[in-house]
Amino acid sequence: MASLEIKSGALVSLQDLRPSSPFFEQGASLRITGKLHEYSIETGLATIIDGDDILKVSTKHLRDLTFQVGSVYQFISELLIQAVMREFCKHVLVETLMGLI
Structure with a gap:
């Protein structure tokens, strides 16, 4: 069986971020849409x-952006897994997909 290589900025769904997933790795660089x-x-x-x-998702490093509840966003983030096993992303870049609900 071939091993799965996780590439920087891999596009994953929220369903892919479960503890059994190969994407669920501390510090993984991911693109997540929601x-x-x-x-x-x-x-x-x-x-x-x-x-x-x-x-x-932490957005504290973003400046001059207005977020609209109900809109779809794509976050390029580094996955930080906390002790309680909840996913938390430290945001590094955002790409908005406004109007796609």
């Missing part, structure tokens, strides 16, 4: 959803 469910300007945390799957 609908913005909620955003807090105070904390810089965005919550994106795709079906029943939820991901928190």
